[in-house]
Amino acid sequence: MIAAILSLSLLGLILGFGLGFAAKKFAVETDARVAELEALMPGTNCGQCGFPGCSGAAAALADGKASPTVCPPGGKALIQALAAKLGVSVDLSGVADEGPKIAAIEEEICIGCCRCLKDCPTDAIVGAAKQIHAVMREACTGCEACVDRCPTGAITMDPVPITLQHWVWPKPLSEGAKAWA
Amino acid sequence: MGLMEKIFALLEHGPGEHWGVHPDDRKRPAADAPLRVLPLPERLHVPLQQHIGAAARPIVLVGQKVLKGQLLAEAQGATSANIHASTSGTITAIGEITAPHPSGLPCAAITITADGEDRWIDSEPAVDPFSLAPKDTAARIAAAGVVGLGGATFPSALKLGLGLRAKIHTLILNGGECEPYLSCDDRLMRDFAAEIIDGIRIMLHATGAQKAQIGIEDNKPEAIAAMTAAARKFAEISVCPVAARYPMGSEKHLFSALTGQEVPADGRTTDLGVLVHNVGTAWAVHEALRHNRPLVERIVTLNGGAIAFPGNIRVPVGALVEDVLAYASLKEVPARLVMGGPMMGSLLPHTRVPVVKGSSGILALTAAEAAAYDPGPCIRCSSCVRACPVGLLPLEMSAHIAASDLNGAVDLGLKDCIACGCCSFVCPSHIPLVHYFNHAKGELAAQGRTQLRNDAAKRLAAARAERIERDTREKAEAAARRKAERMAQKAAEKAAAEAAAAQEAAGTAAESSEVTT
């Protein structure tokens, strides 16, 4: 009896130390991780995540203060990449991805004030003072940085239309989900 | 294949072929019914993209009168194909129509209102194709808008071009037609054997290949007989019956069945000196080079339990499925309407979609034929593993995809999946395995696109940051320069002032010294 208790406690101790040692030994340098995470982020510093720029979000991710779903413009691809790097799993089915959106400027309302232009992180808006501005669809990342800057509310975020080339088969309802219904 | 691999294969499935499935073929009586011709519909909606690659660019205007065979839209870029008018008439719209695609999304199309004369455009008399250089033959095939008629719709001239570069020794003609229900190639081979053989000879000439093998599944004895008779005069062309087994019509599997080799995973048959074309393509090549006729119509199989008069029918490209069904009469509202074969064809959203160059069949299936049940849990019966002609683990891949682990599925070989449908076909739990794979492949492609976009955005953002930094630096430099100048000026002024003061102090000598400053 005593022997059993002793041997089990000993085993527990050894394993505990082993785990502790492993955690120390294989701990990843935080700074290196932050840099790696930041490399994955869009890098536009649009601020939608609520952190100071992409590096801020990366630091928060590394500290576990933010979830991989933190970055709206990154989309599902980024979520997966981040989750893989962090070694966590996320359920993408819960992520409300309404599909990508891009900014559009209503020509009737634009007064050509140049404010949005200065805030666009990718220089996707072209225009000059007193001239109607326009968004270059290819360059817009949908970060929404410009929307609030417009004094006349001329900027809206429009969903990118789904075309035959971009259509994706929806995920089949899982067998479980069907049976539960 | 090493000896070890041979032993493994023997242990796994015994001698002989093992892959694939043997679906009930249901080709007759449609295959035996004589070929019919669809009465010309009032309007034709010709999509601009009926091939893999970029959509063609329209070169006609609304209101313009066109003749049958007239070029409507030009190929755009390397992978694209010309589109021609399938009848004579007036262009009444250049707009959109629902694509023959399960998504039900629209595609761009040119609408021709037929004048009923169906008059061909005058073309220069055809030249002897055997006097043409291979490049010119390919150019003529490209001009005629010929694409692979087996379903993949890869531009044929491009494929021949690949062949020109790769030193082809054998041409394989795919007459497998392994999909159940379909018999359009069967019908073509029975009725146009001589034309097909002529097309094959032209392709042989164009590629410089020494021999051609026509692979035909042995469930089509009439086609084999017709083709053998037509090929008798030509020693370089042989008809090779192959076992009926799905997916024998897959390019790589037919190639393996005829040559005993395997195409490496990242390669093509042309790497091994073999070019594979569909028999329908050979017929289209014959039409293009002998009669200067572009690809504007095709043979479509009409089949399925809901169709009153199944059979094969010549349909102009752009005719609506609605028109075709009206001609063949439906017995009942089908449970599924499919374009192509039942194994790989796509579900049609409704009947107002056009027939395109790649439409091999229109199937109106009853509920009993579709045999769909609600999916159950996977019982790990490994039927799918045994059925997969590629050697994948469908049950594991779908489990990973169900858990949103797309990369796990890729590691298991998702990219090698040819979407043949064998796995779903045999699954006793009716799990929509191919649906999972379609979803995963599409999602991965979408993620790839997003990744590209993100990278581009990152470059733009970096460029902007650099520009802003440069601007501020330049501004700062400019400011510093101005400051320096101001300082210098001030210093100069000060110096001047001092000098003046000194001069004042110096008194009368001032007048003369100012000249020097």
Place this chain on the structure above:
Amino acid sequence: MTGFVATAPLASPHAHSGGRVTWVMGKVMLALAPATLYGFWLYGWPAIHLWVITILFSLLGEAFCVRLMGRRAIPVLMDGSAALTGWLLALSLPPWAPWWLGAVGGLFATVIAKQVFGGLGQNLFNPAMVARVALLISFPVPMTQMVAALPLGSVGAPDFVQGLRITLAGMPNYDAVASASLLGHAKTELSRGIDLVQTFASANAPALSFIGARTGSLGETSALLIAAGGIALIFLRIITWHIPVAMLLGIALPALIGHAIDPARYLGAGTHLLSGAAMLGAFFIATDYVTSPNTRLGQLVFAFGCGFLTWVIRTYGGYPEGVAFAVLLMNALTPAIDRLIKPRIYGRDRKGKPMELPEEKA
């Protein structure tokens, strides 16, 4: 009549082979039927009662769990897997065992060994064998109390009511017919220091015959009928030859070698194959889809392991029969086998690297 509108995008294929899980399970049950009926005839009403009770409680356990998860039970029960599990378990119990053995076993099989893992397709271990082993360890006495066959209609065979009494209240007045299975007999005699040659020479050795009235559980009595059912399954394409052949080889090879070296210590291959649950295990237990590997190469490895372990346990272990333990041990290895042995992908080698182009062309 072209009023067709698709409601949702459905992926190809738009045809199906027609197979369904229910039919798969049904065919397996059909293949088990001859041996079971023969067992019924041999052991009479008590065996029938026990069989019914075991299956009933398996279904009950499954239905209970499914209801607990808020799903409707009938469609799940209709797949036939719980009934088959109960059936297989009933075949591995002593025919005159008390009712609660079957009830506990049936519940254990579907609740603990199957539904706790996530239901059909998720369990790591064969539920029937888990239940059998659990019963064997918990209730060793009733689990090994065999009776000699008393065919229906023969003198002294219990009728329906007497059968019920035996199943429900135990078998006090039937001590006289207690008997031992061949493997159990051999083990007992060996442990008493009597070698096998003498054991089988003596008059009271249990009879060994193909279809004969061997003592044992229902699934052990007739190797021939079980094998016939299994071969029928191969022809029905429910199973392939790989698992049965490899498992029987796994038992027969070491037995042949052992018997050749020391016939007094080791039973012969024929005896091994035809006694105990070897046939049932090879054709019906090890072939369980859920708990066997996916590839046929993996199945060969798995089944050979099952057979070999069976022989090892029978020969050196503490229990006379080893099929259940052997299968469970190999079940635990199934995920590892599946990881290591994968099918070869077209155009690639076994490791997944693309094949090389032939030299002259490259």
